Ligand SMILES: Nc1ncnc2c1ncn2[C@@H]1O[C@H](COP(=O)(O)OP(=O)(O)O)[C@@H](O)[C@H]1O
C-alpha cells in the first residue's frame with residue numbers, strides 16, 4: 001500500500017458577536033468585515049450564540065461580506081438563537097449561509 | 106443592551122494523509138510541512154481517517170512541525186485509527202496534539 | 211393611549227426596542243411575538259431616521275403611541291419626516307430570496323420583515339405626519 | 354524456519370511489513386498484535402537500513418526468518434550492518450514523554466515502540482551478523 005498526502009492552507013475569519021445588532025451597531029460589524037476582507041479569508045465564521053437581536057442591517061452586512069470578499073466565501077453562522085434563524089429563513093438567507101452548531105470541516 | 110464584536114483571521118493548514126506512513130513516505134509528509142510552514146499557520150489539521158500505518162518516522166515529523174512552525178502551533182489529528190492512537194499514547198504525544206473526531210473551534 | 215417621544219437618531223433604536231419590549235411583555239406577548247414586534251419597530255424606526263429624516267436633510271422625533279384593547283396591542287409611530295408609505299413599496303419576492311447572496315440586492319428586507327412579522331401593519335398620512343401602525347393580537351387570558 | 358531476503362533500502366519497508374503481516378495472520382494474531390509486530394519490524398528495519406547500512410557507508414540485505422512453534426511466532430532479522438544492540442540503548446522515560454513537543458528530542462521513539470510492542474524482544478550478535486528477534490505469543494486455539 002502506498003501513501004498519499006494533500007495539503008491546503010485556509011484562512012478563516014472568526015468573529016464573535018454579542019448583544020444587539022441594529023443599524024447603528026451594524027457599522028461596527030461592517031468595519032470588521034472590511035478589516036478582515038484585506039486578508040481574503042475563505043471562510044467567515046460568525047459565533048453568535050450571545051447575539052440576541054439582529055435586524056435587516058445585519059443581513060445587509062452578510063450580503064456585503066460576500067460581495068466584498070468574493071462569491072467563494074463560505075459563511076458559517078454558529079449557534080444562532082431561534083429568532084435569528086427565523087429572520088434568516090424569512091429572507092432566504094439560510095440558502096446562502098451555513099447555520100451550524102459548530103464550525104468544522 | 107450594547108453590541109460587542111471581536112475578530113481574528115486564523116490560518117489553518119489542512120492535510121489529508123492516507124495509506125502507510127513509514128520512514129520512506131515520511132519524507133513527503135515532511136516536505137508538505139515545510140511547504141505550509143512558509144505561511145505560518147496557527148493550526149495544523151491532519152485528516153487521517155484513511156491512514157492505516159504510522160511509524161515513529163511520522164511522529165518525528167509531528168515534532169518537527171512544532172519546532173519548525175513554532176510552539177504556538179496547535180496540531181489536530183482527526184479520526185485516527187485505534188492502532189495509531191495507541192502509538193500516540195505510548196509515546197506521550199497525545200499530550201501535545203488534539204485527537205478529535207472533527208476539527209472545530 | 212400611552213405616549214413616549216424619541217429623537218429621530220440611530221441612538222434611539224435601542225431605547226425604542228426596550229420600550230416596545232416592555233409594552234409587549236405587559237401585553238403578555240410570548241417571546242417570539244415580542245421579538246417580531248421589536249424587530250418590526252426597529253426596521254421602521256431605522257427607515258424613518260435614515261431615509262425620512264437624514265437622507266432628506268431633515269431632523270425630528272418619533273412619537274411612539276400605544277394602546278392595549280380589544281385583544282390587540284397597537285403601537286403607532288408618528289413622525290414628521292418625508293411622507294413614505296411602506297405598504298406601497300415593491301417587496302422582494304421568493305425569487306429574489308432564492309438568488310445567491312452575491313447576486314442579491316443589498317436592502318429591501320426591512321419592510322418585508324416588518325410586514326411578515328406583525329399581525330397587522332397599516333400606514334396613514336394624517337396632519338402632515340406619517341403614522342406607521344403595528345398591531346399584535348393578544349391572548350386575552352394572558353393580560 | 355521460513356526465510357525471505359530483502360535489500361537493505363527503504364523501499365523494502367513496505368514489502369517487509371506486508372510479509373510480516375501475512376506471517377502474523379497465518380499465526381492467528383489478532384489485529385492489534387499484528388499491528389504491533391508490523392510496527393516493531395518496520396522500526397528495526399528502518400534503523401538497520403538508515404544507521405547500520407547507509408550512515409555507515411555500507412550496503413547489504415535483511416534476511417527475515419520466521420517460525421511458528423510452542424505457541425510463539427518468532428521473527429528474526431539478520432543483517433551484516435554495523436553491530437548495534439537496541440536493548441542496550443537508553444530509552445526515553447516517562448519524563449521525556451511528558452515534555453511539550455517543542456522541547457522533546459526528535460527521535461528515540463522507534464526502539465521504545467518496538468520493545469513495548471512485541472511480547473519479547475532479543476538481540477544477538479552471531480557470525481558477524483546482528484540478529485534482532487521479535488516474539489509474539491500465539492493463542493494455540495487460533496492457528
Ligand atoms: N421612511 C422612509 N422614507 C423614505 N424612503 C424609505 C423609507 N423607508 C423605506 N424607504 C425606501 O424603501 C427602501 C426599502 O426599505 P427596507 O425594506 O427597509 O430596506 P433597506 O432599508 O435595507 O433598503 C429603502 O431602501 C428606501 O429607499
Ligand SMILES: Nc1ncnc2c1ncn2[C@@H]1O[C@H](COP(=O)(O)OP(=O)(O)O)[C@@H](O)[C@H]1O
Nearest residue numbers: 161400401404405437442460461462463464465
Ligand atoms: N541499527 C542501528 N545501527 C546503529 N545505530 C542505531 C541503530 N538503530 C538505532 N540506532 C541509534 O539509536 C537511536 C535511537 O533509535 P530509535 O529509537 O529508532 O529512534 P530514531 O531512529 O528516531 O532516532 C538512533 O538515533 C541511532 O543513533
